[in-house]
Amino acid sequence: MAEGTKLKPMKKGRIGLYTIGLSTYWEQFPGLRERIIGYGEFLKEKMALRGEVFYYGLVDSEEEGRRAGEWFQAQNVDLIFCHAGTYSTSSAVLPVHQICHAPVVVLNLQPAARINYEQTTTGEWLAHCGACPVPEIANAFSRADISFRVINGLLGLDQTPAISLANEVTKDRPEAIRAWKSIEEWIQAASVRRTLRHSRFGFLGNTYSGMLDMYSDFTMIQAQTGLHVEVLEMCDVDRMLREVTETQVREKMAEIEEMFAISGDSPADPIAKKPTAEQLEWACRVAAAQEKLVLHYDLDALTYYYHGAPGNPYEKLQAGFIVGHSLLTAKGIPCAGEGDLKTAVAMKICDILGIGGSYSEIVVVDYEDETILLGHDGPFHIAIAEGKPILRGMGLYHGKQGTGVSVEAKVKSGPVTTVNLTQTGDGRLKLILGEGVSTDGPTMKIGNTQTPIKFREHPDDYMDKWFREAPTHHCALAVGHHARQLQKVAEVMEIRQVTL
Structure with missing residues (x-):
């Protein structure tokens, strides 16, 4: 059914997105902060094909989590994606969702299908360990009575960042295709919610x-x-x-x-x-x-x-x-x-x-x-x-x-x-x-x-x-x-x- 034939267009969902990390890492591992923010920017650009995306950027402390929650609340978002860029304490994540009560989906999307075992440094590993904080976040959400869902898989990049020691071109991997199908379904669900509310x-x-x-x-x-x-x-x-x-x-x-x-x-x-x-x-x-x-x-x-x-x-x-x-x-x-x-x-x-x-x-x-x-x-x-x-x-x-x-x-x-x-x-x-x-x-x-x-x-x-x-x-x-x-x-x- 062509969109042009509709008497009234649907509204796009307003999608909140932020990337998490640990502030202690940034001085220890130069380039890591910019690298995971780059992954977040990739998510923002691809999500924007389906919804209206509001990318806060990096949340790496509980103070930043509170600021992000207030910001998402002001943007009146329908759904928030929490992108697990690297390890983060759950104390940085929980305040976001205690302030803004939009439904939350955690993105555990690894950049590469396999790390370079022979050459990987600690900083390189940390760029691939997004799964590490997810159990901790899930526990905090559960104890705070906050409903959540997790999408696991690959990030789906079409080129490898210069800083990486691994092959991060994963857009055609089934784990990336499956993850992005789920992301798009959540964005569509948010669009249903917003359209009905208007x-x-x-x-x-x-x-x-x-x-x-x-x-x-x-x-x-x-x-x-x-x-x-x-x-x-x-x-x-x-x-x-x-x-x-x-x-x-x-x-x-x-x-x-x-x-x-x-x-x-x-x-x-x-x-x-x-x-x-x-x-x-x-x-x-x-x-x-x-x-x-x-x-x-x-x-x-x-x-x-x-x-x-x-x-x-x-x-x-x-x-x-x-x-x-x-x-x-x-x-x-x-x-x-x-x-x-x-x-x-x-x-x-x-x-x-x-x-x-x-x-x-x-x-x-x-x-x-x-x-x-x-x-x-x-x-x-x-x-x-x-x-x-x-x-x-x-x-x-x-x-x-x-x-x-x-x-x-x-x-x-x-x-x-x-x-x-x-x-x-x-x-x-x-x-x-x-x-x-x-x-x-x-x-x-x-x-x-x-x-x-x-x-x-x-x-x-x-x-x-x-x-x-x-x-x-x-x-x-x-x-x-x-x-x-x-x-x-x-x-x-x-x-x-x-x-x-």
Whole structure:
């Protein structure tokens, strides 16, 4: 999904970084101080490709640690990397994180895969002993009740510093590649945290009556994610609809014709027909109004549901929602139906990470193929579709009022991740993650999205584990296997997670 197609760009995480050492060493071993600071500068430059990096420099005493903590606090960082450049006492590190409470990751990244045993001096060895203080730091963090993670591996330099006696070109070593993948995942997790904390989620209408799993306290959502919920009414959409021009309708029609295939009548379901010209025109007009609504209220995501009396003008308005909300989802404004705010958050997390996130629920189990079909009656994330999604005219929306145009599609074949954001009995958010494979198995032609997914276990065994975690009945469906990345998101956001 191209960044340029998004209505609003995501925010980069603000990343704190500092290098540690022992002040006593600097006079004893000339060049060591500058050498490990150089390693820190390398980390800063490479991290800056993903996030907004604030490099403090060297922390080599408890006084410097306090100054660094105050500085990071002033920069409002989302995450701090502590780079173990050489040995340091833990008393220099702990004050940083007692003052600034951003999540911390310790980097134990050795410059060379192997030291030069025959020629190495004490000063040379000290430039490679970043692992030495990590157990001490871990002990201090644990006793101070500070959560932390450690990334072990190689630094990944592409050239050896002149001062070095070893070969420090390690960028292609698996230990460097693995370490940098983890670093990038942490930076992406910080970007999710920052973007959500600056996000505005529209809540249009109500939650579908009786769906108890989806009810949430807006204050609780803001308290745990930082996002603002903007409560909207159908009259807000209606006001935007009155401002739609014929030119804007034609532009939406061109957009729809480019992104969708227009179906004929379903060969199976009598309520799924070829969309009429009137239905398509109305879907385009409503889609233009929906985009106006998003821009007017500066929204980053939207959840919606309207249950109206038959014949109410708003019934016709909401009947045109699915196509426009699918277009918005593809442009970085995830839209979740039935008033499911938590799934809108899950979809937004996926969108920030660039992995899609389509609105889904369990459709049916195929015991012959041992797959579980996930999908919904809309909206759909067009950017992760297998081929062109199909538009079908619906004689009715099952369980809802009205008629209109719906989307029939599946997510691309290949690895997928289910991302379910639920709420526990004590009012805490919890992320439930699952990895599977989207297959090319058969789907129904009923105007709904459907993706057959094969998980590692038999469907019955998998569902037994899944349901035991008390999920909501909706989830976001992302392309690729991203459980490790999403685990880091949960940790940075300080919400619980379980991976099935």
